[in-house]
Amino acid sequence: MIIVRKARVKDIDLILKFEKKLYDSAVDIMKNFSPQHMSDIALKSDYNEILFKYIKSLIYSKNGAIFISEFNRKPVGHMIISIKKSHPIFNMKYYGRINTVYINQESRGMGISTKLKNEAFKWFKSKKINRVSLNVFPDNKVAINAYQKWGLTLSLLEMRVTI
Secondary structure: OEEEEEOOHHHHHHHHHHHHHHHHHHHHHHHHHOHHHHHHHOOOOOHHHHHHHHHHHHHHOOOEEEEEEEEOOEEEEEEEEEEEEOOOOOOOOEEEEEEEEEEOHHHOOOOHHHHHHHHHHHHHHHOOOOOEEOOOOOOOHHHHHHHHHOOOOOOOOOOOOOO
16 A cells, blocks of 8 residues: 655655765766766765755755655655746746656556656645646656656756856
């Protein structure tokens, strides 16, 4: 049985582990896709402390949330979301942001990320947010396919250069 719940302070170490696995995966993708931008994702020496404080702040935040997915009472993934302020020239003042999604390798393909998305979208709607965005590496086809099933469509293409 799959359940999704809001994260609690006692989940911080679990979320830190999931975020580390997600980061390692991103490094692998970046090495293959755009190694010239590896410096963009270099971690600070105190990243663990910074991430701990960030996660804790989101657990208590009114403008962000973390959801934990469990399969048979075992944590298998999470989603971190937040509300962001739009550029002041736009009518839309705020939008929702899916910051990270992580599902354990062995638990993928079971609809867990969709259940996380459903809880996130309910949360956003309760906050009167009706637009949600996220970033994904262009060659992460599995994630892109999942996001398209959720109804997300390509909006922008980010380009970078180191100068």
